[in-house]
Amino acid sequence: MRFQTLADWLAWQETLHPKSIDLGLSRVKTVYGRLLPRATPLFTITVGGTNGKGSCVAMLDSILRQQGYRVGTYTSPHLLCYNERIRIDGRPVSDELICNAFERIERVRNKTTLSFFEFGTLAALDIFATADLDVQVLEVGLGGRLDAVNIIDADAALIASIDLDHQDWLGDTRAAIGLEKAGIFRPGRPAVIGDTDVPATVIRYAFEHSMPVTCFGRDFGYEVFDEGWNWCGRDTQLTALPLPALQGNHQLINASAVLELLQRIEGSLPVGESAIRDGLRLVSLSGRFQYIPASVPVLLDVAHNPQAVKVLADYLSSRFDGKTIHAVFAVMRDKDIHGIIYNIKDLVEHWYLAPLEMSRAATADQLSAVFDSLGVATVRSGFEDAASAFDAAQQNAESGQLVLVFGSFFLVSEILAHIS
The missing domain is CATH 3.40.1190.10 (Mur-like, catalytic domain)
Known part of the structure; x- marks a missing residue:
């Protein structure tokens, strides 16, 4: 072989x-x-x-x-x-x-x-x-x-x-x-x-x-x-x-x-x-509105285009209305990043940009430029890896708030492995 x-x-x-x-x-x-x-x-x-x-x-x-x-x-x-x-x-x-x-x-x-x-x-x-x-x-x-x-x-x-x-x-x-x-x-x-x-x-x-x-x-x-x-x-x-x-x-x-x-x-x-x-x-399927209960619960979703993120935003509005949301986010640079962020920005209080070791992934600088154009200010970057971004979100979130992980299959995969 x-x-x-x-x-x-x-x-x-x-x-x-x-x-x-x-x-x-x-x-x-x-x-x-x-x-x-x-x-x-x-x-x-x-x-x-x-x-x-x-x-x-x-x-x-x-x-x-x-x-x-x-x-x-x-x-x-x-x-x-x-x-x-x-x-x-x-x-x-x-x-x-x-x-x-x-x-x-x-x-x-x-x-x-x-x-x-x-x-x-x-x-x-x-x-x-x-x-x-x-x-x-x-x-x-x-x-x-x-x-x-x-x-x-x-x-x-x-x-x-x-x-x-x-x-x-x-x-x-x-x-x-x-x-x-x-x-x-x-x-x-x-x-x-x-x-x-x-x-x-x-x-x-x-x-x-x-x-x-x-x-x-x-x-x-x-x-x-x-x-x-x-x-x-x-x-x-x-x-x-x-x-x-x-x-x-x-x-x-x-x-x-x-x-x-x-x-x-x-x-x-x-x-x-x-x-x-x-x-x-x-029926079960990992990574689709996957909810992990805890004092600070986690929601993971592989939404990676504007249509899917609009569906995610509607779900957040109906299921987590009024909750403070900390979003761990990464996306491929060939996606409609502006449309993705625009469809959910009003629901997220704090953003954490998770680096991915992939040539296709959008960099923190590329993402920050889009956030700036949309008037989103509470964005954190500079993390060593995706797990570090997730850990920071969990540490900053208070009991009863929500950590959301979305934007890429690869990000959800890394965080699921980290949680496991």
């Missing part, structure tokens, strides 16, 4: 390709054809979206497993360990399984370059191919049309939301980004969109390519009451459902899209109402 440990494999993969992101399917499709030339097709659900895709994958996984199906999920990025990306029946697979998959990929790769994400995608597909699964649920990494998971023709696909993010790769309008995400749809196969304002270009694209698309607000939706909620589809209703265990009102939109997709594939993967109820109650 080329490397003996998962850490060594991952470190090598980070140096293998000259670009961290290299959208396109030709290279990864070539290697996949060599790796699994006679693979038996697995029922595949592909999930994309600007925000909410991780939550949708988690709910699909939870409900399908409650029905008794054997489910493989592939997601990214991870929070605490790489193995989280590849799960079977809710559990991360072992280092040994991943290393063996990497070795098989390396044997057939020849001189084809693969990115870090492409290596991981192929490893997940390789592991799932021999795991006796009923269904694999694949989360898009970036966009959809040219993302590595799109080498698999999905039997059904879901787009959770469409908004501005990764504009350098996907386009600078919701219409353009929506078309990139709609690339995971296939003619004649169920396509579900959970966005509340679907661009007309996406609807037209689906119609022109005979993709039977259903949309939130037009074809399905929900109504909420004190103890639960009702889901309404074209021909079906589910009443008095338990609220999803994932926090935030926006999760009802995600859950609605998930239930619509399950209705659309009931001929292949029938799911009973009891499995839906239990799956919603038991």
Whole structure:
């Protein structure tokens, strides 16, 4: 074997390709054809979206497993360990399984370059191919049309939301980004969109390519009451459902899209109402409105674009109204930093800029310039690392106040590891 440990494999993969992101399917499709030339097709659900895709994958996984199906999920990025990306029946697979998959990929790769994400995608597909699964649920990494998971023709696909993010790769309008995400749809196969304002270009694209698309607000939706909620589809209703265990009102939109997709594939993967109820109650997902109770409680969220931060701000307003909030913050410099800070600045009393050892991360000086432009004065920087920024926030916060950690998956990952 080329490397003996998962850490060594991952470190090598980070140096293998000259670009961290290299959208396109030709290279990864070539290697996949060599790796699994006679693979038996697995029922595949592909999930994309600007925000909410991780939550949708988690709910699909939870409900399908409650029905008794054997489910493989592939997601990214991870929070605490790489193995989280590849799960079977809710559990991360072992280092040994991943290393063996990497070795098989390396044997057939020849001189084809693969990115870090492409290596991981192929490893997940390789592991799932021999795991006796009923269904694999694949989360898009970036966009959809040219993302590595799109080498698999999905039997059904879901787009959770469409908004501005990764504009350098996907386009600078919701219409353009929506078309990139709609690339995971296939003619004649169920396509579900959970966005509340679907661009007309996406609807037209689906119609022109005979993709039977259903949309939130037009074809399905929900109504909420004190103890639960009702889901309404074209021909079906589910009443008095338990609220999803994932926090935030926006999760009802995600859950609605998930239930619509399950209705659309009931001929292949029938799911009973009891499995839906239990799956919603038991679903879990780290880093999404994750609350850690204490005298100074901590809330962690991976919100990293203006849309997600607006959802976070709404949640803070409803759940922590009147509380003093200390925010530990880091973000990648290619994000809409102005829009992110603008959407939450009125709720945060004190800011702590957490340094990340990544070339993509915005520096304290870059962030300070944005805070200055928005008239935000209570900003602290100069910390040795993210953990030091978090510790400072906890020390300065008084009992009953809140420490918020948000802005980047990488920041939430570091703080979760620090807390652990």
